[in-house]
Structures are given as C-alpha cells and as structure tokens.
Amino acid sequence: MALGFVAITEGSWPVARRREAGRGLRVLTAPFTVAAPSGARIRDRLRVEPADATVLRLVGEHLGRHQRADLAERVQLGNVRAGDTRRAERKRKLTAVSSSRWAGAMTRASEDQYQLAVRCLYDERAGLRRAIHAITRRLVAPCGKGSKGGVRGYANQNERAQKQRRLHVLQARLAVVESRIAAGHPSITVGGRDLARLRHHLADAHLTETDWSQRWRARRLFLTADGESGAPHGNYTITVDPEDGTVTLVLPKPLRHLANAPRGRYRLAATVRFSHRREEWLDRVTAHGAVRYDIACDPASGRWYLDASWTVEKAVQPSPDELKASGAQMLGVDLNADHLAACVLDVHGNPIGEPITIPLELTGCTATRDGRLRAAISALIAFARKNACTGIAIEDLGFAAARATGRESMGRGRRGKTFRRTVAGIPTARFRERLRGMTYRSGLVVAAVDPAYTSRWGGQHWTKPLQRQSKKTTVTRHHGASVAIGRRALGYGIRRRPGVTGHHRRMVVRRATGQAVTPPRTCGTASPPRTAGTPSQGDKTRPFQGDQLALFPGPQDRSEGHRDSSTGSVRGERPALAIANRNGTVAWYGSGDGGRWTAC
Incomplete structure (x- = not known):
C-alpha cells in the first residue's frame, strides 16, 4: 500500500513460497528509499494590533469571495486539458478587483483545489468498489455455514439482510461518484465540509452560533x-x-x-x-x-x-542496496497506536543491544497531538544517532484497503469495532511526513518496506531470541516486528532457519542444523563404524579415530561374585567403561557404577 512515498528504486521483490495449505504468499514489493522533502515550511506568530487585524480581515474576505467565484467557474469547465482552462481570461477578470499578482495566486489556488478534489473522487471510487466487492462475495456464500471457496458467509439472516441494505447504499454512493467523475464536477466546500456540517449540531459540539461563524469566516x-x-x-x-x-x-x-x-x-x-x-x-x-x-x-x-x-533542490537518497554495501547499521521501527517499538540491526541483519519502546500518546487537540508526535520522532532520531545508525526502516502503511473493507475483513462485533478504531487512530500519514522531513534534517535516510507478515513472522521468530539477549527490557511481538522490518529493509528474509545460531556458542548442545542436517536413523540402531577419513555426522567433533567410548567386559576375578547359570552373568557385576588409544590398547578403565578410574 504505497501512499505518499516516492519510490527511488522501483521493481518487485518476488517471494513465491507456498504454504502447506496450498495458498501462495502475496508478492512483496521491494524496499525503497523515501525521497527527501521537496520543500520547507516555517511559521511565526504575528502579534497584530486591532486595527491591523481589521485590515487583514477585510482583505482576506474580499479576496476569498472572488477566489470562491473563480473556483466555481473552474469546476463548471470540468476535467479539460491545461490549455482549455481559460486561466488568462479568468485572471484578467480578477485583476480588475485585486491586482495582477493576487489574481495569479487565486487562479493557481483554484486549479490546485480542483485537481485535489478530482484525485479524492478517484480514491473514493476505488474504496467503494472494494467494499462492494467484499460484501458481494460474502452474500454469495451460504449463510450460517463454513467458508465456501475461502469466503465466509454471514452468521445469520439478520446480519445478511443488513449487509444487503448496506450494499444498496454503497452502490447508490458509487453511482453518484461515477457521475461526478464523468462530468468532471467534484464537490468542493471552501472552509471544510466537516465545519459546514457542524453548523447543524452546535449543541453537540458545545459551540454558539457566533463561535461557529468566527471559525467559518476565518x-x-x-x-x-x-x-x-x-x-x-x-x-x-x-x-x-x-x-x-x-x-x-x-x-x-x-x-x-x-x-x-x-x-x-x-x-x-x-x-x-x-x-x-x-x-x-x-x-x-x-x-x-x-x-x-x-x-x-x-x-x-x-x-x-x-x-x-x-x-529546495531534490537530493538523491542512497538505495537500500547502497546502505547495505556501506556497512551501516539500521534502526527498525514498528509504528503502533500508543508506542513506537525499535531495535538496532547490524549490516548482517542481527539485532544489537536492547530494544526500546517510545510512548506515543495521541490525545488532546490537534496541536498537542502533533507536538507529541514530533517529540517521539525526535527521541527516535536521537537513539538512531547514538547507535551510529545511517537509516531508519519503517513500514509503508496506509490502511486504505483496510478502511474501505474494515467491517468485512477486520472482525465483527465489539472486538472488531475496537480493532477498527485502533487502526483508524494510527497516524500513518502524519508520521510518515514528519519522519521524512526530520530525518533528512538530521542526515538520516528512511527506508520503507512492505508491511506484509512483519508482525506475524517477527513475533514468531524474533521475540524469544530478543528476550534471551535483552536483560532489562520486556520484549513484545512489536519489538520482533521491528527486527523483521529492519531485516527486510536490508534485503534479508524475516524467518530464522531453525538451529542456525544458538544464543550461547559454548553451552548450546545443538549444531547449525539449518546448514548441515544430521540424517535421521531408526531408533535403537547404532552408528556405523567410522574411520579417520569419514566426516563426522554426530553431535561431537572427533579429532582422533580412537577417542571414543567402548564397552569392555570387567576383569575376570574369582572375587567378583558367583556366575548365574541361567543368564551366564555374574551377580552384582556392572559393565566397565574403558577409553582406548589410537592403536587400540586400553589406556583408562573404570567400573560402570561410578568407581575410580585407573590408568593401564
């Protein structure tokens, strides 16, 4: 789901592995470097006098009225070519009531608003089509039964009837959107549609008509x-x-x-x-x-x-392959609704040090939420620079398809509603833009990866190894997801091969079975005799041929006990163990009951 990122390195990253059930994994997009910001914007407060404020309001209202009239004229022209927008004619008309430069700014703003509204119409049409397709598939499936062809039907007839009504509503909305796209007449509310609708619900918003009017005019x-x-x-x-x-x-x-x-x-x-x-x-x-x-x-x-x-001039950012070739460390970051989970990875994709958790409280007004988000990103950048990281790896999240088909694919009932609200509260777009600008100012690079399977595989393969490595941090599946994101940005796979690396090189018994697997044998059978030229196949590296344990009968002495005639063995006798030299002679022997070892 690429929303807002500019891919410098294009292409696809095929991972055509098959699950045991026969379903294929989705094809992952290749990691890419997020483009540097193309502009800068700063703000300062104007401590104006009452007279100056009056003049500014008069000028703003006068220009705003003529700009809205020009926007309506531009909408009536429809989706035409750039040469047929009659901008020169509209600009001459606005110049008579303002100035040449004010008229140029107004016509340019009208064109930008129109193009943005058209893009929003196309996005709305795509979302409605996704929702209609998801509901239609589930309506075809049997009601109250298991899935049919991988599609699960609705639980009961009541829910199915409600979904049918929902389908009719979505189809009616889609028809309106299709007609607006065909005519090239998007609906634009200067001042904001949400604020316009708030006019009819002033009591719920705890606003008076005067307060609303001031906001609307501003x-x-x-x-x-x-x-x-x-x-x-x-x-x-x-x-x-x-x-x-x-x-x-x-x-x-x-x-x-x-x-x-x-x-x-x-x-x-x-x-x-x-x-x-x-x-x-x-x-x-x-x-x-x-x-x-x-x-x-x-x-x-x-x-x-x-x-x-x-x-500003566009800076060429290094690609993920160039970052990997430079031998730099990467900071993998997992964005969640209430915190950021991060972990440092070396050039080989191995986690280093303790993973961290940065709180992310997004409550309060817009300015407060934005300030807290900037503070969290600042802490993230400080941690990356402290650990000599060159880049930050994040997921290319957008949740466009999830929001369109949320009721059909993100659970049902109270639990599903809570999960949908959590997903809707994650500030993916604002986090992406803030991180891109702040990291560029700090000399860091942002790499975006496909978000598929990062949380699942990261929690499955990296939670326990990180917990064994971490002494002060309680590792969660989100920290495992951050490792998965960083490894994918470096071009490595997420899943760990079983037994490749132990958490302790001297005390772990198992070998790197992901590289050299011991062939299985029937239980109860002995290993075949080996010679010095035979490669070792067991769990122990044998430097010499004769350095192995062998069973030898104990010394035949009359004082050892009486031999049982039925079994042929001596009562009270235990087999002795002996260590043989390379030439076959016995060097050490001892009793099997833990007695003293004696040199020959």
Missing part, C-alpha cells in the same frame, strides 16, 4: 501570495524585511484607501523573526529567491500567524 479568508524570483526579498505581494522583520502587503484596488505605505501597500505594526530554520530563510530572501507567504487566523485564540514556504 477558514474562508484568502491571504496567500506566491513567491517570485527576482522580486524584493522573494515576494512582492507580501514582503518581509530580513533586517527588522516588518511585514507589508499590497492592498486590492477597492481597498487602496487603507494604505499606510507608498504604492498602495499596508505596513503591519507586528514583526516576525522565524526562529526555526532562520538561516535558510535568510539565505533565500537575501538572494531574492521565491518565497511564498500565507497569513492565517486562529479564531479560538485570536492569534494570527505567518507561514513561509519555498522549494
């Missing part, structure tokens, strides 16, 4: 200025002086009477500094490179923010 402001190379400090529409941090912006033509600076510009009393990545921003603006600025408002706190973003 979401629909348009204060975005695209960068321009060669312009003063990289942007003419919104300009930030790198020396004193003053912010000025060009006012639209109907609002030019509010200008307090030359050439129809408005200067804010607030200043910005951009503490985070300030050096990069200074290098960019002093060279008059293109920098985009976005002004946003948080109505809940009444704060204003200024975001600066720019593109």
Whole structure:
C-alpha cells in the first residue's frame, strides 16, 4: 500500500513460497528509499494590533469571495486539458478587483483545489468498489455455514439482510461518484465540509452560533501570495524585511484607501523573526529567491500567524542496496497506536543491544497531538544517532484497503469495532511526513518496506531470541516486528532457519542444523563404524579415530561374585567403561557404577 512515498528504486521483490495449505504468499514489493522533502515550511506568530487585524480581515474576505467565484467557474469547465482552462481570461477578470499578482495566486489556488478534489473522487471510487466487492462475495456464500471457496458467509439472516441494505447504499454512493467523475464536477466546500456540517449540531459540539461563524469566516479568508524570483526579498505581494522583520502587503484596488505605505501597500505594526530554520530563510530572501507567504487566523485564540514556504533542490537518497554495501547499521521501527517499538540491526541483519519502546500518546487537540508526535520522532532520531545508525526502516502503511473493507475483513462485533478504531487512530500519514522531513534534517535516510507478515513472522521468530539477549527490557511481538522490518529493509528474509545460531556458542548442545542436517536413523540402531577419513555426522567433533567410548567386559576375578547359570552373568557385576588409544590398547578403565578410574 504505497501512499505518499516516492519510490527511488522501483521493481518487485518476488517471494513465491507456498504454504502447506496450498495458498501462495502475496508478492512483496521491494524496499525503497523515501525521497527527501521537496520543500520547507516555517511559521511565526504575528502579534497584530486591532486595527491591523481589521485590515487583514477585510482583505482576506474580499479576496476569498472572488477566489470562491473563480473556483466555481473552474469546476463548471470540468476535467479539460491545461490549455482549455481559460486561466488568462479568468485572471484578467480578477485583476480588475485585486491586482495582477493576487489574481495569479487565486487562479493557481483554484486549479490546485480542483485537481485535489478530482484525485479524492478517484480514491473514493476505488474504496467503494472494494467494499462492494467484499460484501458481494460474502452474500454469495451460504449463510450460517463454513467458508465456501475461502469466503465466509454471514452468521445469520439478520446480519445478511443488513449487509444487503448496506450494499444498496454503497452502490447508490458509487453511482453518484461515477457521475461526478464523468462530468468532471467534484464537490468542493471552501472552509471544510466537516465545519459546514457542524453548523447543524452546535449543541453537540458545545459551540454558539457566533463561535461557529468566527471559525467559518476565518477558514474562508484568502491571504496567500506566491513567491517570485527576482522580486524584493522573494515576494512582492507580501514582503518581509530580513533586517527588522516588518511585514507589508499590497492592498486590492477597492481597498487602496487603507494604505499606510507608498504604492498602495499596508505596513503591519507586528514583526516576525522565524526562529526555526532562520538561516535558510535568510539565505533565500537575501538572494531574492521565491518565497511564498500565507497569513492565517486562529479564531479560538485570536492569534494570527505567518507561514513561509519555498522549494529546495531534490537530493538523491542512497538505495537500500547502497546502505547495505556501506556497512551501516539500521534502526527498525514498528509504528503502533500508543508506542513506537525499535531495535538496532547490524549490516548482517542481527539485532544489537536492547530494544526500546517510545510512548506515543495521541490525545488532546490537534496541536498537542502533533507536538507529541514530533517529540517521539525526535527521541527516535536521537537513539538512531547514538547507535551510529545511517537509516531508519519503517513500514509503508496506509490502511486504505483496510478502511474501505474494515467491517468485512477486520472482525465483527465489539472486538472488531475496537480493532477498527485502533487502526483508524494510527497516524500513518502524519508520521510518515514528519519522519521524512526530520530525518533528512538530521542526515538520516528512511527506508520503507512492505508491511506484509512483519508482525506475524517477527513475533514468531524474533521475540524469544530478543528476550534471551535483552536483560532489562520486556520484549513484545512489536519489538520482533521491528527486527523483521529492519531485516527486510536490508534485503534479508524475516524467518530464522531453525538451529542456525544458538544464543550461547559454548553451552548450546545443538549444531547449525539449518546448514548441515544430521540424517535421521531408526531408533535403537547404532552408528556405523567410522574411520579417520569419514566426516563426522554426530553431535561431537572427533579429532582422533580412537577417542571414543567402548564397552569392555570387567576383569575376570574369582572375587567378583558367583556366575548365574541361567543368564551366564555374574551377580552384582556392572559393565566397565574403558577409553582406548589410537592403536587400540586400553589406556583408562573404570567400573560402570561410578568407581575410580585407573590408568593401564
């Protein structure tokens, strides 16, 4: 499930092994290196005065109203070629009510929103088709019986009837999506569809109509200025002086009477500094490179923010094969709903040291969750650099198919519902993007692997060996999964061959049976006689031919006891053991009841 990663090394990684039941394993995709981020974005707070806030709201509402009208016109054109979007005509119309640069930013934003909505329509259609296919297969299977052809039917007639109604609902939604795709008219709600629906449930959200209106108006402001190379400090529409941090912006033509600076510009009393990545921003603006600025408002706190973003040169990341050839260590990471499990692996895929568990508490508001996620990633990067790791291996998770067919393939009842909620709460996309940017800044490489069978095989083959190796950590199956992820990123198999390596090289009795297997023999039979040139087939390496134990009869002495006439043996006699030399002479002998050994 590749969602968002850019594969630098393409291809497939076939593992066509067959299970005993006859079902084949899925073909795994090859591990690939996650591409470096193509841009940077930083934020600083604008401590504006009430008068400045009023001007910003007027400008944002004026531009937002015309941008929404341009977006509606773009949607009516449908899915046409890039040359048939009539952008020049729309831009001339917007220039009359704003400026040339504001008009260019608005038409570009309309095109980006339209293309994003079309991609979302295609994704929704794919998800609906998966869900319809899964329900249809289960409806064909007999109800209340075992699986038929690998497909399990529904438990009872009541559940089957509910699924039939669910199928009709999904088919109706799919028909609407298909018609929108054919017409090229996606549904776009500027400000957010969730916030628009919240208008009818204010009591449940503990909001008043005034609070909702403030949020709605803040979401629909348009204060975005695209960068321009060669312009003063990289942007003419919104300009930030790198020396004193003053912010000025060009006012639209109907609002030019509010200008307090030359050439129809408005200067804010607030200043910005951009503490985070300030050096990069200074290098960019002093060279008059293109920098985009976005002004946003948080109505809940009444704060204003200024975001600066720019593109960076694409860096070529090393492939997994190159990482392995360099002899660097890898940190395998398993992402879970409440923690990160990690383990360090050497170049041969062997775990090193103690595995760690990093808590991941994702509760609270969005800003709090995002901060905790960044803190967990920072701890992960610090652990990787402490252990001299060059890369971090993670799973290429997305859960797109799982979310589409969750009710059919992820359990039923209360337990299945809890499991689906757990899967939905794992921040796969946000974790992926945050990790990609932060690791690149730290000089690390992120390798993504196919998530198939990592938890199952990792827990089966690596939990016990890790627990024997770890003295202070309680190893779980998630730590085993992290080892499996790291081994797959290095190109090794996950499953351990039985008996290849023991946990102690001197005290373990078994041999490396995965490489040299002892042929089985019938129980009760003795090993064939060996000579010096015969290779050893037992559990002990024999340096000399005669160094083996042999049974010899005890010394025939009259004082040993009376011989039994029925059995022919001496009463009270126990066989003696003797060690023979290379020439066959007895060197040591002793009684079989643990007596004293005597040299000959």
